[in-house]
Amino acid sequence: MMNTFVVYVENKPGVLTRVASLFRRRAFNIDSLTVGRTEKAEVSRMTITVDADHDQARRIEANLYKLVNVILVENITREPAIVRDLAMIKVSATHGARSHVLELASVFRARVVDVAPESLTMEITGDEDKIDGLLEVLRPYGILEMVRTGIVAMRRGSKPTSVARAIGSVSAQIADDDVQQSV
Amino acid sequence: MALATSGPGATNMVTGIATAMLDSSPIVCITGQVGSKVIGSDAFQETDITGITLPITKHNYLVTHADELARTLREAFYVARSGRPGPVLVDITKDAQQSSCEFHWEAAKPQLPGYRPDLSPAETEYEQALDLIHNAKRPVILLGHGAIVSGAMNEARELAERAGIPVALTLLGIGALPASHPLNLGMMGMHGEAWVNHTIQEADLLIALGMRFDDRVTGNLKNYAPGAKKIHVEIDPAEINKNVKVDVALVGDLREVLRVMLPKIESIDRSEWMHFIDQLRGDSAVRDIQNLPDTGHLYAAHVINDLWRETRDGNVIVVTDVGQHQMWEAQYYKHEHARSLITSGGLGTMGFALPAAIGAKVARPEAEVWVVVGDGGFQMTMAELATIVQEKLKINIAIINNGFLGMVRQWQEFFYDRNYQATPLLNPDFGRIADAYGMRNITVTERSQVIPSVEGAREHDGAVLIDFKVEQEDTVYPMVAAGSALHEMIRRPSPIVETAEDE
Numbered sequence: 001m002m003n004t005f006v007v008y009v010e011n012k013p014g015v016l017t018r019v020a021s022l023f024r025r026r027a028f029n030i031d032s033l034t035v036g037r038t039e040k041a042e043v044s045r046m047t048i049t050v051d052a053d054h055d056q057a058r059r060i061e062a063n064l065y066k067l068v069n070v071i072l073v074e075n076i077t078r079e080p081a082i083v084r085d086l087a088m089i090k091v092s093a094t095h096g097a098r099s100h101v102l103e104l105a106s107v108f109r110a111r112v113v114d115v116a117p118e119s120l121t122m123e124i125t126g127d128e129d130k131i132d133g134l135l136e137v138l139r140p141y142g143i144l145e146m147v148r149t150g151i152v153a154m155r156r157g158s159k160p161t162s163v164a165r166a167i168g169s170v171s172a173q174i175a176d177d178d179v180q181q182s183v
Numbered sequence: 184m185a186l187a188t189s190g191p192g193a194t195n196m197v198t199g200i201a202t203a204m205l206d207s208s209p210i211v212c213i214t215g216q217v218g219s220k221v222i223g224s225d226a227f228q229e230t231d232i233t234g235i236t237l238p239i240t241k242h243n244y245l246v247t248h249a250d251e252l253a254r255t256l257r258e259a260f261y262v263a264r265s266g267r268p269g270p271v272l273v274d275i276t277k278d279a280q281q282s283s284c285e286f287h288w289e290a291a292k293p294q295l296p297g298y299r300p301d302l303s304p305a306e307t308e309y310e311q312a313l314d315l316i317h318n319a320k321r322p323v324i325l326l327g328h329g330a331i332v333s334g335a336m337n338e339a340r341e342l343a344e345r346a347g348i349p350v351a352l353t354l355l356g357i358g359a360l361p362a363s364h365p366l367n368l369g370m371m372g373m374h375g376e377a378w379v380n381h382t383i384q385e386a387d388l389l390i391a392l393g394m395r396f397d398d399r400v401t402g403n404l405k406n407y408a409p410g411a412k413k414i415h416v417e418i419d420p421a422e423i424n425k426n427v428k429v430d431v432a433l434v435g436d437l438r439e440v441l442r443v444m445l446p447k448i449e450s451i452d453r454s455e456w457m458h459f460i461d462q463l464r465g466d467s468a469v470r471d472i473q474n475l476p477d478t479g480h481l482y483a484a485h486v487i488n489d490l491w492r493e494t495r496d497g498n499v500i501v502v503t504d505v506g507q508h509q510m511w512e513a514q515y516y517k518h519e520h521a522r523s524l525i526t527s528g529g530l531g532t533m534g535f536a537l538p539a540a541i542g543a544k545v546a547r548p549e550a551e552v553w554v555v556v557g558d559g560g561f562q563m564t565m566a567e568l569a570t571i572v573q574e575k576l577k578i579n580i581a582i583i584n585n586g587f588l589g590m591v592r593q594w595q596e597f598f599y600d601r602n603y604q605a606t607p608l609l610n611p612d613f614g615r616i617a618d619a620y621g622m623r624n625i626t627v628t629e630r631s632q633v634i635p636s637v638e639g640a641r642e643h644d645g646a647v648l649i650d651f652k653v654e655q656e657d658t659v660y661p662m663v664a665a666g667s668a669l670h671e672m673i674r675r676p677s678p679i680v681e682t683a684e685d686e
Contacts, residue, residue, distance in 0.1 A: 021237055055424055062420040062421035065420065067297070068241070068297060068298050069297060
């Protein structure tokens with residue numbers, strides 16, 4: 001099954017390579033990996049999705065923790081979470097098809113961000129299924145170009161996976177608990 | 184701690200670093216790097232050594248400013264030694280080496296927000312483990328390198344004695360419990376004695392202490408100790424359930440975990456189980472190859488057994504290479520003390536013995552250091568003879584010379600129809616090589632010469648090389664073939680002999 005990990009790492013050169021290399025070395029295939037800044041300059045946050053069974057997921061978590069630059073790992077697969085992917089889709093929209101394409105965009109709540117005589121470019125945010133759904137109905141019109149960011153995820157509700165918790169002494173304790181639970 | 188220059192100097196360290204990674208050896212390697220301004224330009228002797236060593240170091244660093252240096256080095260030594268030890272590499276650019284900065288010890292304190300080497304188990308996990316131990320009728324302790332790294336030799340011994348549990352050792356666990364201890368069964372695994380492996384297969388509880396269920400130890404995982412519950416005490420959470428699914432895992436420092444457990448361990452009579460194991464041992468228990476008749480052949484096992492007899496009372500470190508001689512050493516040299524055997528386990532690095540022995544002698548000059556090495560592995564690093572002579576190190580070298588890459592030859596014999604491809608060796612005259620370095624040497628071809636040659640080497644002030652010309656196509660028994668279950672061993676032709684010739 002697809003597992004979603006939220007990984008806080010030190011914002012240092014080479015950390016992305018260390019994480020990516022770990023998955024390669026341990027023979028797991030990354031489905032999606034995104035990385036970006038957080039509210040703390042010295043911490044970056046990754047969202048990694050990977051196909052793994054229960055035991056494999058625990059080993060991935062434990063191995064991530066072995067990387068010295070990894071601060072906190074959370075497997076939020078079974079948690080209620082908001083999962084978002086962003087896509088930009090350039091679709092052929094000739095005179096006759098244009099209104100149909102615009103209609104589909106509005107049904108999926110995609111925003112048109114660029115218009116050219118023979119094409120439209122739209123931006124859509126949502127979970128992966130929603131984007132896949134839009135792609136499916138646009139395909140007959142001719143998709144000229146497409147790019148997706150990969151997913152970012154955040155736990156629902158008030159329980160924070162905040163960076164403040166993820167660094168400093170409090171976090172170490174929390175992380176220890178997580179490691180023990182995973183054993 | 185090792186230093187190398189940039190480029191080829193750094194890449195030459197790669198095999199050593201990987202060896203340390205697999206055997207959890209704490210080392211810090213410092214390499215030179217081209218100036219930070221020219222990194223990435225393929226400058227002279229530039230190589231991306233942090234990239235190359237990323238998967239084979241516990242952690243590594245690239246330092247481009249002098250003011251990062253103090254903290255980085257403090258972190259490097261801390262990371263290398265704490266938790267599960269391992270190699271750390273620090274790559275320092277030329278400009279960082281040549282500039283200067285203000286140094287404050289306190290300001291250079293390690294800052295590792297994500298690094299947590301000090302895990303400890305939960306209360307419930309202790310209870311579950313104790314419950315399993317107290318209810319087991321046929322338990323075995325599997326004692327590994329972690330016992331030595333953690334300094335838990337006494338605690339492990341106390342657990343075994345108090346609960347009456349026999350102990351099997353991994354190759355790197357040898358010495359963690361004295362060979363002469365009545366509960367010590369010996370080495371397990373691919374070339375472990377038959378009764379050790381049978382005991383594990385018949386057990387109802389395995390208590391794995393500081394070991395990682397390597398494939399050389401388990402045989403085929405599908406039918407590994409099928410009737411046994413498993414307790415795993417291990418400092419590295421990533422080792423839990425990696426190869427063998429366990430019932431209870433205690434993640435933490437072995438010595439600390441055992442210290443918590445010991446007061447709660449009840450003494451249980453397990454004489455029935457010990458009696459069963461004694462029966463498994465049968466004649467092998469009294470087997471003593473010393474009493475076997477001299478057939479005119481020189482066998483490696485006899486050489487190592489004699490070496491043990493001669494040096495057993497000394498403060499000896501034996502450093503072995505990789506292959507048949509390594510397994511014979513593990514079987515026939517009876518180690519009584521931790522760290523008295525130094526060998527490459529996980530990576531199986533041929534060429535390890537000679538340089539490792541130099542390290543051992545420099546670190547412990549008062550110890551008597553013996554290198555036990557095959558003729559193949561010796562030639563991989565024999566340039567280090569120069570270091571031995573140059574540094575005036577008293578190291579005794581026993582080459583177990585069978586004219587083959589013996590272990591590979593053995594596999595070719597068993598599984599590839601004696602197709603001896605690339606295993607026969609055209610060796611130089613090792614004595615003349617030693618002569619060239621001005622090193623005393625002797626060639627031994629008969630069993631009666633073994634003990635005098637060892638005595639002679641011990642008495643001589645400087646380094647000595649002994650070339651033991653042993654039987655060429657000899658076999659390490661027993662052997663669990665790759666893919667076989669642990670109890671499916673290729674046995675000795677007879678349980679009380681070492682080779683077919685002895686019958």
